[in-house]
Amino acid sequence: MYSYNEFDTAFLAERNAQFRSQVERRIDGSLTEDEFRPLRLMNGLYLQLHAYMLRVAIPYGTLRSEQMRMLATIAQKWDKGYGHFTTRQNIQYNWPKLPDVPDILDALGTVQMHALQTSGNTIRNVTADHFAGAAADEVADPRPVAELLRQWSTDHPEFQFMPRKFKIAVTGAEADRAVIRAHDIGIQIVERDGQIGYKVLVGGGLGRTPMIGKVINDFVPEPDLLPYCEAIVSTWNMLGRRDNKYKARIKITVHENGLESFRELTERRFAEVKPQFGGVDQKMLEEIRGMFAPPAFRNAPVDAFEAARDADPVFRAWADTNLSAHKHDGYAIVSISLKKHGETPGDATDEQMRAMADLAEQYGHDELRISHEQNVILPHVHKSDLPAVHAKLREHGLATANIGLVSDIIACPGMDYCALATARSIPVAQEIASRFEDLKLEHEIGPLKIKISGCINACGHHHVGHIGILGLDRAGVENYQITLGGDGTEDARVGDRTGPGFAFDEITGAIETIVKTYLAERDGPQETFLDAYKRLGVGPFKAALYPEKAESKANAA
Amino acid sequence: MPRAFTPKVVTANALLEGDVVYFTAQGTWTRALSEAELLSEETQAKERLAEAAKQQDQIVGAYLADMADGDAGPVPTHFREEFRRTGPSNYFHGKQAEA
Numbered sequence A: 001m002y003s004y005n006e007f008d009t010a011f012l013a014e015r016n017a018q019f020r021s022q023v024e025r026r027i028d029g030s031l032t033e034d035e036f037r038p039l040r041l042m043n044g045l046y047l048q049l050h051a052y053m054l055r056v057a058i059p060y061g062t063l064r065s066e067q068m069r070m071l072a073t074i075a076q077k078w079d080k081g082y083g084h085f086t087t088r089q090n091i092q093y094n095w096p097k098l099p100d101v102p103d104i105l106d107a108l109g110t111v112q113m114h115a116l117q118t119s120g121n122t123i124r125n126v127t128a129d130h131f132a133g134a135a136a137d138e139v140a141d142p143r144p145v146a147e148l149l150r151q152w153s154t155d156h157p158e159f160q161f162m163p164r165k166f167k168i169a170v171t172g173a174e175a176d177r178a179v180i181r182a183h184d185i186g187i188q189i190v191e192r193d194g195q196i197g198y199k200v201l202v203g204g205g206l207g208r209t210p211m212i213g214k215v216i217n218d219f220v221p222e223p224d225l226l227p228y229c230e231a232i233v234s235t236w237n238m239l240g241r242r243d244n245k246y247k248a249r250i251k252i253t254v255h256e257n258g259l260e261s262f263r264e265l266t267e268r269r270f271a272e273v274k275p276q277f278g279g280v281d282q283k284m285l286e287e288i289r290g291m292f293a294p295p296a297f298r299n300a301p302v303d304a305f306e307a308a309r310d311a312d313p314v315f316r317a318w319a320d321t322n323l324s325a326h327k328h329d330g331y332a333i334v335s336i337s338l339k340k341h342g343e344t345p346g347d348a349t350d351e352q353m354r355a356m357a358d359l360a361e362q363y364g365h366d367e368l369r370i371s372h373e374q375n376v377i378l379p380h381v382h383k384s385d386l387p388a389v390h391a392k393l394r395e396h397g398l399a400t401a402n403i404g405l406v407s408d409i410i411a412c413p414g415m416d417y418c419a420l421a422t423a424r425s426i427p428v429a430q431e432i433a434s435r436f437e438d439l440k441l442e443h444e445i446g447p448l449k450i451k452i453s454g455c456i457n458a459c460g461h462h463h464v465g466h467i468g469i470l471g472l473d474r475a476g477v478e479n480y481q482i483t484l485g486g487d488g489t490e491d492a493r494v495g496d497r498t499g500p501g502f503a504f505d506e507i508t509g510a511i512e513t514i515v516k517t518y519l520a521e522r523d524g525p526q527e528t529f530l531d532a533y534k535r536l537g538v539g540p541f542k543a544a545l546y547p548e549k550a551e552s553k554a555n556a557a
Numbered sequence B: 001m002p003r004a005f006t007p008k009v010v011t012a013n014a015l016l017e018g019d020v021v022y023f024t025a026q027g028t029w030t031r032a033l034s035e036a037e038l039l040s041e042e043t044q045a046k047e048r049l050a051e052a053a054k055q056q057d058q059i060v061g062a063y064l065a066d067m068a069d070g071d072a073g074p075v076p077t078h079f080r081e082e083f084r085r086t087g088p089s090n091y092f093h094g095k096q097a098e099a
Helices: A006-027 A033-042 A065-078 A098-110 A143-153 A222-239 A250-257 A259-277 A280-291 A303-311 A313-322 A350-363 A383-395 A426-439 A507-521 A529-536 A539-545 A547-556 B042-053 B079-086
Strands: A045-047 A052-057 A062-064 A082-085 A090-093 A168-171 A185-192 A195-202 A214-221 A323-325 A331-336 A347-349 A367-370 A376-382 A450-453 A467-474 A477-484 B008-014 B020-023 B059-070 B073-076
Touching: A006 A033, A006 A098, A033 A045, A052 A098, A062 A065, A065 A082, A065 A090, A065 A098, A065 A350, A082 A350, A143 A168, A143 A222, A143 A280, A185 A214, A185 A222, A195 A222, A214 A222, A214 A259, A222 A250, A222 A259, A222 A280, A250 A259, A303 A313, A303 A383, A313 A323, A313 A331, A313 A383, A331 A383, A347 A350, A350 A367, A350 A376, A350 A383, A376 A383, A426 A450, A426 A507, A467 A507, A477 A507, A507 A529, A507 A539, A529 A539, A539 A547, B008 B042, B042 B059, B059 B079, B073 B079
Parallel strands: A168 A185, A450 A467
Antiparallel strands: A045 A052, A052 A090, A062 A367, A082 A090, A082 A347, A185 A195, A195 A214, A323 A331, A331 A376, A367 A376, A467 A477, B008 B020, B008 B059, B059 B073
């Protein structure tokens, strides 16, 4: 894993000292809120409905156990004993007090973490496949490139006054677990004739105008990646609209100018910036890559795993749902669900964070990951250790066997916390998860991704949910629109709206209707919800959701 | 005929804690909506907002929020203000826990 060098440490200490003095000046009245706001946002400090909110970056979702322990300490000492993991691999604290924030940032600094560029019109936290470095299907670990991008984008002088925020995601596998097609720049590591290169997508994004990223270059050679990204951001920085916030993101720039034209301008800019790089970035990449060397995997029998799987149905259910294929024989990737039925998606208590840190240290080569699906991953666990890991997870309410199932719901904080929200998300997620738990249908339904956003900005990725839910304010009442058939993977697709929305107390019933329609219509258990939707279209679901409408149509005919 | 003016209170977040606060008739800030000054006239509401917004050393982001006149003081007419005066629905945190 990446370790800060002297430059990183000094830079962060200086930034934190600056912010400490800015907070002091705000409190003593020398700074007005108008003056202070951009400064606090540069340091990840928002003001939400009930309190301040601090958004801490977890670059490419990777944590060491000591870092996870520090996140727990912060939750316990300066917040209300929990943290909320987000869809962009950040953690948010919902209750920090302004005078404490400089101390929190210093505490983060001691474990090489920060809240820089988690807000504002900057290049945000670079995210990556949460199975990076472990997945069996990976061409290469995407994190060295993500770290290089993080360093390049931090305080980049050309990109301090951009039209809008800018988000980059990187994956090293064809199977897209990082939603790269919904990012401003999506990068996929590919191999061609034995050479590593990058497929680069541009102009993806969700929000008010959802767009799927387009391939701007299907093979950027390794030494060209950073200058190529710089050329893209630079081209957008010149072209991007500053007259209208809703048209400022690169997806609109690419859409309005056309991909061909945007590509040509990017190539032209690339020719200008490439000579300025001079290979130093490649030297840095090499150093970074050294720090991401795979851990010393051990070879040991896996009999204990097989025996536990045969003997214990609870362990078996968890193993069948929450484990993924690891590239090294005898190992598994463990997904720890933060979606216990009825709980808040993505929340972990300080005690749970410590338990996960302990597991990573004892059984997981000291590594943890945060997924954009708001779960925690132990990327490298030897199968023989899985029964012990599972037992410990159970003690802490962390052994829910629901990864990829109907209750593994993404939900943004919504109007329970967020100042931008138009409706609540969390209670909707809680109720849906509890409903399907009561129905005992979860495993029969199979893979199904529900994603909920509490406003049009789509932090909950509702557009790419197999079932997407968007909470709106309709004449002073919460109202929930449903989309179906969205997909955030390599087959990315924006979901189709079913029709009029549902009230807060109707939405869970509507989701149940959709799921039961699927169960009735599917070809068999092997046909997933998404496959069935692709075959059937929205028709049967609409008919089930809006029976009066179907009836009046029939009467009219 | 001009549209009827919906009564309002001046509300903001406290500078240090970020907690929701309301402006009182005495020109101070309170944590309790019931103690807020209900402004039933538009010009008066604008004036009180301007006065409140000057107290930058105590609050952040003052604005006027719609309210109804209830038995025990102002009552929110919109769910957003209802959540602000209560706290989140997933945990017993915020104002509901402090009352």
